[in-house]
Amino acid sequence: MSPARFDILGIGNAIVDVVASADDGFVATHGMTKGAMQLISAEQAGALYTAMPPGQETSGGSAANTCAVAAGLGARVAFLGKVADDDLGRAFRHDITETGVHYPTEPLLGAAPTARCLILVTPDAQRTMNTYLGACVGFDVSDLDEAAIRDSSIIYLEGYLFDPPQAQQAFQRAAAIAHEAGRLVALSLSDAFCVGRHRAAFLALIQDHVDILFANEAEICSLYEEQDFEAAALRARDDVELAALTRGAAGSTILRGAERVDIAAAPATLVDTTGAGDAYAAGFLAGYVEGRDLEAAGRLGSAAAAAAIGQFGARPKTDLRALARTGG
């Protein structure tokens, strides 16, 4: 196996977040489940945008956030995901490129606009997400940069990409290419409801192709239809080489065969939890590919998550290089 050009190659939905502060009443009145992500149509997105408070546009997307943060921490990173050739698509491309991420995917032309996620942040710092997938639906196997995939130590797949149907096929193919090249395949479950929509497909991919699994408590319980976190965690341990399971303020649990490491959450000022899980995965993977042990990689994950939680928006504006040096 040749040395890799990239440490991490992420594949996910390329999304611009529109982040606004709202009260619990707004979230309830508009039929959202607080803390969850729901898919909405172009029409619903238009209506919700008209109703929501003034927003702030920042590049988002779960795997894309992970890639941006990992690059900020010093990892060599590539990202595949589909935008359109419009203002938001150009902003997405600019922002991820500027963090140092290689981003070769061609924009979708003459079809749907760049995806947007309308995010309402409530006073408890919880985020509720409404995603119009737009151009992301155009992502397919032809967008797989096979050379880049073969040349990455770990490919990192975002569970949300199970929603656009062609992307599911691209996932399977990307995982196969990576494994043929002797690389590792990581997956983030993204959202408990997304897992519920695609449970069988998730389980098949995990059992056949996934080496490293990221999930939070609700997601891992949804995947295995277990009430109890410990029961679900044991099932994950049997299915994958390495599972990194986040538990909010309770920290995270990392399982690798007989090894188990519990990591405390890093202290954080609660402002906006958007991107906390994405940043955790970034910190863990950036540490892991560097050869840090599970505990040190987990601590860097927790520190990156704390940086994301302490500010408005998903990608921390703090000095991530310094974080990588101190180890969190």
Next chain:
Amino acid sequence: MSPARFDILGIGNAIVDVVASADDGFVATHGMTKGAMQLISAEQAGALYTAMPPGQETSGGSAANTCAVAAGLGARVAFLGKVADDDLGRAFRHDITETGVHYPTEPLLGAAPTARCLILVTPDAQRTMNTYLGACVGFDVSDLDEAAIRDSSIIYLEGYLFDPPQAQQAFQRAAAIAHEAGRLVALSLSDAFCVGRHRAAFLALIQDHVDILFANEAEICSLYEEQDFEAAALRARDDVELAALTRGAAGSTILRGAERVDIAAAPATLVDTTGAGDAYAAGFLAGYVEGRDLEAAGRLGSAAAAAAIGQFGARPKTDLRALARTGG
């Protein structure tokens, strides 16, 4: 004179800000004057955007910021300014409308894109601005909503609008309409370099048409070509009914005939000075049209400016209604 439908009607450039953190080296290397606003071409905007760090898009524009903050403080507000029919234009329209501002200007079709201001915020919280005027150049007398102007207690003109040539003519006409209807005309000088570019036109407008003048120390000194603030302030007092002059951390000085009120700056955490002057004008005008005295109006201006300075971006996300109630 009939009771007014709006307390304030602002006319200004309709701009989306792209705000990024940068160090002093970046600002110097790219030939910018720290703290100033410079106009850039579409080509320069493209090149600078490519070079600058990841950004965050938020609605901006000087008078538009003033309008958004004044509406947040409870004033009845309208705004006139030109965007294009693109993603950024739609975001601008959404954000200003959602603050409760009436925004009747039709978008510019098939021509330049929505204006953007590339803002670099240095570690000292100072902002350096690079504006591509785009669709703003399309603003002309046909965009003047005469009924709305006649129906506003105060029209508020942004000095930056002296840059697009047709807008200057629109200014003169708007001021004439307002005065015919017995309304007040306010002007913000916006930027010392902008004043330098258009000094004679500024002086003519001020002497013929302006009742209330907003300026900071550098701007008022540039207007009257005086070295000394006090000398420039006396000149302003002779030219307009009411001058509200801001002095950064030293607070503000309000002059009306023989009256002089000095207001201390409200305590603020320095994060980003973008929009501080705009917010001051908003607080002052919102208090003034409500009938507060000069000192109370000035205090509300200082409090709104402090809210703008304490966060990233020009329009405070804090509870402005509460600020209006407590009076700053």
